[in-house]
Every structure is written in structure tokens, then in C-alpha cells.
Amino acid sequence: MDTLLGVLVLLVVALLGYVTGRRFPHPGGWISGRRGRFRAAVVRPPGPWRWRSRLLFVVGALAATAPVWPIVQPGDPVADELLEPAEVAVIVPVVLxxxxxxxxxxxxxxxxxxxxxxxxxxxxxxxxxTVMSGSYGTPPTIDDGLRWYLVGTGVVVGSATAVESWRRPRELPTTRRVAGALVWTIGVAAAVAVPVVGDERLPPRDAILPLPPATTVVQEEARCALPENFGFGPRTCFRQFTVAATDAADVRELARRLGDHLRRAKGWPATGYDASTAGFPCRRTGWLNPYELCLELRSDESTGTVTLRLAYYNGRDRVIY
Structure with missing residues (x-):
């Protein structure tokens, strides 16, 4: 009897195993099937690059610029020399x-x-x-980093396009590829147009000279590496003239003569002018040059002279006081 029960139990177990094996395949086979289906869905065979993949790539590149976004940058953008919202709105499209x-x-x-x-x-x-090492003051600056990036990615995209054209020489250009070539050309132009922040040079003398009649230069000074209290930044070069009257004019009349001379003869419109000082708007020295030429007029009652100071100033170099 015990032998018969053992045989029956063995038959039941074998039947259950057979049925289970048919309904639920071996785990290794199940895993292999799942892996094969996943590979077929994710790793597609060679073929055309679909528009959804193109869009996904552009969205991913945009997400890669997140560290420079104002909501992500830590601290005050001025104190940390990071990008401001208006700068991000201009630079990010150029990067893309x-x-x-x-x-x-x-x-x-x-x-x-x-x-x-x-x-x-x-x-x-x-x-x-950009967020870790970029600045506007001392090279390598944010401009330099942007230029290196544009040159590098431009070479990568241009080389990859050439390789694909070599692999498929008989394909005719499409509207999409023509548009891509145009966008690539715009990127090359942007790389060339990025300002070059190099070393400053001494301001020219002819921005002030020759002086009007009845005035003379009693002292001229020109040098670079200004002290911080000059207000133009430590790397600025400047040229300074100390001017005196050759007649009996007092310092107020001398300042008025020089102010009129600078406005009429040299094209320096004053933004604020009184007997002791005058402010003039800085001049751009070229649309690809970030440096501006600035002028300041100050009177000294004790010596009866007027000081004219010219300095190159990188208007985007944030000086923290």
C-alpha cells in the first residue's frame, strides 16, 4: 500500500511539473525572451535617423545647458561672476x-x-x-570658453557630415540637409564673432590732443595695472594729462574750455558737467572688441589745474567693491 501511494505521489508531481513547464517556461528562457524583446525595442538595427530621435537629441542638448540657467546657478550672479538671465537668453541659443x-x-x-x-x-x-571657472575679467573668460566650444563642436559636426557624405555619395541633398548646412554656417559665424578679451593697450593721445588755445599739458602719465580705487579695474591701462591755463584764467574757466573742446572738437558729449568734474560716456572701440574708451575730467582748485584721464575699460568686467 505504501508503495502504491508513493507511485501515485510521484505521478502527480510529474504531471504537475509537466503542466507547469508548459504554462511557465524555464526562467532562463523567459529572461532570454524578455531581453531579446527589449533589445529589439531599444537597440534598433541600422536605418534612417528618425525625427523623434532628432528632437530627443536637441532636448537633451538643451537640458545639458541647465547648469548656467539662473534658477540653477548658486548665489548672486554679480558676486560669483555667473551669467545673468539676459546673458543666458542670448548665449544658450548660440550654444545650441x-x-x-x-x-x-x-x-x-x-x-x-x-x-x-x-x-x-x-x-x-x-x-x-562656465559656472565653475568662467569670468569676464581675466582670460580664459566666458567668451574664450564659448569660442572653444563652438570651434570644437563645429569641427565634430562638420567632420561627421563629411564622413556620412563620403559613405553615401549618391544621395541628393534634401531641404533638411540644406537647412542644417545653413545652421552650421551660422555657428561658424558665431564662433568668429565672439569677442576676444586680450590684453589692454594704452589709450591714444589724439583722443584729447591737440588742446585748445591758452592751455598746456604740464604733466603726462601713461601706464597699466591701475590700483582698484581708480574705478576702472586692476587690469586697465590709462593715459592721464594734467592741464594748466597759459593766461590768467581760473580753474573753472579752464575746465569749461576743456569741456567745450572735448565736446566740439573730439566728439565727447558730457553726461554730467560742473565746475569741478565732468563725466563722458565710454566709446566702443569696435563691435568685436569688448573694451571701451572712457574719459574723465577733474578740476583741482588747490593747484589750478585740470586732470583728463583716458582709460580702456572692459564694460563686462564686473568689479566688486
Whole structure:
């Protein structure tokens, strides 16, 4: 009897195992099937780069600029020399020019995705470098970092486009690729247009000289590396003239003569003028040059002279007082 019960139990267990095996395959096979389906869904075979993938790449590049966004930057943008909201609104679109160009120029996966990952990594590298090491005062500056990024990503996108064109020489250009080439050209122009913050140079003498009649220069000084209390920043170069009258005019009349001379003969419109001082708006020295030429007039009652000071000033160099 015991033998019969043992046989029955064995048969039941075998039947259950057979039925279970048919309804629920072996775990290894189940895992293998799931992995195969996942691989087929995620790792697509070679083919055209779809528009959804292109859009996803551009969105990812935009997300890579997040470290420079005002809501993410730590602290006060002025004190920490970080980007202000208006600057972010201008620089971020410039940074995205080459990612957009590749989204239009890329043709087939997986090559297009590999290049996209490299470009997105360049965007992330630019963002992190800008918030951690960028400044406007001493090179390498934010402008330098932006220029290096544009040059690097421009070379990557241009080279990748050339490789794909070499692999498929018979394909005719499409509207999308023409638009991508145009965007790439805009990126190259942006790289060339980024201001170069180099060393300052001494201001020219002819911005003030020659002086009007009945005045003379009694002292001239020109040097760089100003003290902080000059108000133009420690790296500024300046030229200073101490002027006296050659007739009996007092210091107020001398200041008036010089102010009229600077406004009429040299084109320096005064923004504020009195007997002791005059302020003049700084002049741009070129649209690709961030430095401006600034002028200040101060009278000295004790010596009866007027001081005219010229200085180059990087208007985007934030001086923290």
C-alpha cells in the first residue's frame, strides 16, 4: 500500500511539473525572451535617423545647458561672476546652434547617435566649465570658453557630415540637409564673432590732443595695472594729462574750455558737467572688441589745474567693491 501511494505521489508531481513547464517556461528562457524583446525595442538595427530621435537629441542638448540657467546657478550672479538671465537668453541659443545643425544633418543610426552623444557631452562640458571657472575679467573668460566650444563642436559636426557624405555619395541633398548646412554656417559665424578679451593697450593721445588755445599739458602719465580705487579695474591701462591755463584764467574757466573742446572738437558729449568734474560716456572701440574708451575730467582748485584721464575699460568686467 505504501508503495502504491508513493507511485501515485510521484505521478502527480510529474504531471504537475509537466503542466507547469508548459504554462511557465524555464526562467532562463523567459529572461532570454524578455531581453531579446527589449533589445529589439531599444537597440534598433541600422536605418534612417528618425525625427523623434532628432528632437530627443536637441532636448537633451538643451537640458545639458541647465547648469548656467539662473534658477540653477548658486548665489548672486554679480558676486560669483555667473551669467545673468539676459546673458543666458542670448548665449544658450548660440550654444545650441551646432546641436540643431547635427539634428538636421545626421542621416542614419547608430552613427548619428554616436555623434549626438559627443556633441551633447561638449554642451555639458561647456556648461560646467562656465559656472565653475568662467569670468569676464581675466582670460580664459566666458567668451574664450564659448569660442572653444563652438570651434570644437563645429569641427565634430562638420567632420561627421563629411564622413556620412563620403559613405553615401549618391544621395541628393534634401531641404533638411540644406537647412542644417545653413545652421552650421551660422555657428561658424558665431564662433568668429565672439569677442576676444586680450590684453589692454594704452589709450591714444589724439583722443584729447591737440588742446585748445591758452592751455598746456604740464604733466603726462601713461601706464597699466591701475590700483582698484581708480574705478576702472586692476587690469586697465590709462593715459592721464594734467592741464594748466597759459593766461590768467581760473580753474573753472579752464575746465569749461576743456569741456567745450572735448565736446566740439573730439566728439565727447558730457553726461554730467560742473565746475569741478565732468563725466563722458565710454566709446566702443569696435563691435568685436569688448573694451571701451572712457574719459574723465577733474578740476583741482588747490593747484589750478585740470586732470583728463583716458582709460580702456572692459564694460563686462564686473568689479566688486
Amino acid at each position: 546652434v551646432f546641436p540643431v545643425a547635427w539634428a538636421l544633418l545626421g542621416r542614419s543610426r547608430p552613427f548619428a547617435w554616436r555623434v549626438a552623444v559627443v556633441v551633447a557631452a561638449c554642451v555639458a562640458g561647456w556648461s560646467l566649465w
